[in-house]
Amino acid sequence: MPRRESQGPVRMERVALVVPEQDRQRMLVEVARSGAVELDLPYAPGSGAEELEKAAAAAIVSGPSAALAGWMPRHAISALAAAIAPLGGAVVPLSRPRWIQPPTMLDGGARVSRTLVDTYGTVPYADLDPSRLAGFAYVLMFGMMFGDVGHGAILLVAGLLLRSGRIKVLAKLQRSWLFVWAAGLAAMVFGALYGEAFGPTGLVPVLWLDPLANPVPLLVAGLGVGAFLLAGAYAMGTINRVREGGWGYALYARSGVAGSLLFLAVGLLVWGLGTGTGVLILAAAVIALGALVFIFIGLFIEAGGGATAIFQAVIELVDTVIRLGSNLVSFARLAAFGLTHAALLMVVWNGTTALWAPDWRAAAAILLFLVGNIVTFGLEALVAGIQALRLEYYELFSRIFQSEGRPFRPWSPDLSPTASSITAGQPTAEPAIHSIPAERQLP
Structure with missing residues (x-):
């Protein structure tokens, strides 16, 4: 682990997860497996098959592509990018908004x-x-x-x-x-x-x-x-x-x-x-x-x-x-x-x-x-x-300390039944795509 991360919180990166619109759920399965991304969702995340559909529906759709924004450790970007690359997906680093404090993730020591x-x-x-x-x-x-x-x-x-x-x-x-x-x-x-x-x-x-x-x-x-x-x-x-x-x-x-x-x-x-x-x-x-x-x-x-x-x-x-x-x-x-x-x-x-x-x-x-x-x-x-x-x-x-941070909460619901059916190539019910409100635009 880099010396900087051993002395303070793990370095976080603001990212957009971009994938072809029809592969949103399959990408989210990989995200859940990685346990490395805190997604920006307009609701409190839950678990189970319905959580996969809700997160997919919360993605921003533009033409043939869909995207979700969030935070993830910088050192985990390459692994997730490699996992979603076969789906035509990519992890795109974004500029960090000055008014938003990144979540805190500490290393496993102490x-x-x-x-x-x-x-x-x-x-x-x-x-x-x-x-x-x-x-x-x-x-x-x-x-x-x-x-x-x-x-x-x-x-x-x-x-x-x-x-x-x-x-x-x-x-x-x-x-x-x-x-x-x-x-x-x-x-x-x-x-x-x-x-x-x-x-x-x-x-x-x-x-x-x-x-x-x-x-x-x-x-x-x-x-x-x-x-x-x-x-x-x-x-x-x-x-x-x-x-x-x-x-x-x-x-x-x-x-x-x-x-x-x-x-x-x-x-x-x-x-x-x-x-x-x-x-x-x-x-x-x-x-x-x-x-x-x-x-x-x-x-x-x-x-x-x-x-x-x-x-x-x-x-x-x-x-x-x-x-x-x-x-x-x-x-x-x-x-x-x-x-x-x-x-x-x-x-x-x-x-x-x-x-x-x-x-x-x-x-x-x-x-x-x-x-x-x-x-x-x-x-x-x-x-x-x-x-x-x-x-x-x-x-x-x-x-x-002068203020308090907020803990890093990765999106990693239990998707076992749904995940296995998706990765096996079985058809799953595609969630209804709702209109995306204005506040769900990519930062």
Whole structure:
């Protein structure tokens, strides 16, 4: 697959399918078999023999020829052209109307992580596909909030079990094994950094910091991870704005060059204040002022100009600044929920050690340890999963995407009975040809 298509939606071509008028149905059989064309039809496509007749009747007839317009992947044109050539048909590329957004078809890779994007919305045709990066960001955030070597190992083993397919009840989740496995691995890495293995049991040494003993550095680290992910979101958002409307559009966009510069200014300001470097503070002020001016101009133009537009642009400009700060602070939950996980497990471990004695209380201690870890695992896995998803959607995707695309829906009804009779050369009832309304003219 071309590199461009691996980074974004598959390249689409606007085409006209032209064939002798009497061979419309036979051509449509080949189109259905290919599953590669989204036809422009004046109705919602169905299935069965009647769908073949309805689509044939919707064709534009001019003299001895009939044509249907639609979208299809550029790489599939030659195969379909070869399939309909024996019928005297051809696939004719058409110019793409500027006011129509091509449908989005993504390549077959990154299927599991793409679920994160698909539940948010369809990737616009002009944008990059962020699925793989979104999967990485999700796993990273989950691991930081769910840091424990023992709990992470359970997830890792669960991922391998899903891959094996031995648990029939979970067969439908088999393709998600890599996602679960990666989340478990990330949790194990952060658990090793925290020195957590089913709590502060001492099974693993603290490689970085004890969360409960050093909450402030952990909080700073959470904000640092958030800044890193936001920088990536701004970079991808800028690329998407350029692809959507060119550099002129990207320059004034809040999720484009102007927004990225404002984010850079915040980073320089924090750096300057933290190190007491006046040059960095001055540079931050200059960059922030320029970014705010560009954002205001973009908001003013977007509002339509005039006195009302000035008022609206000022309000949205203030909202932009406040939202940037709140979005960055939102990543403090990476540390907060990591602390919660560690605190719950510490309570369980302290209760276990308090109960432990070389008598019947040993059984109670073991039961407390097992039940406490099971409850904490289930609760924290749910919370960390939801919070990572929340950060992905509201803080990251809101900058990557400005609009929503529409999915590619190929015309591929089930034509089995009809198709076999047509390809075998048996006569079929020719659908009645209705007059073609004006809007059915070829673009």
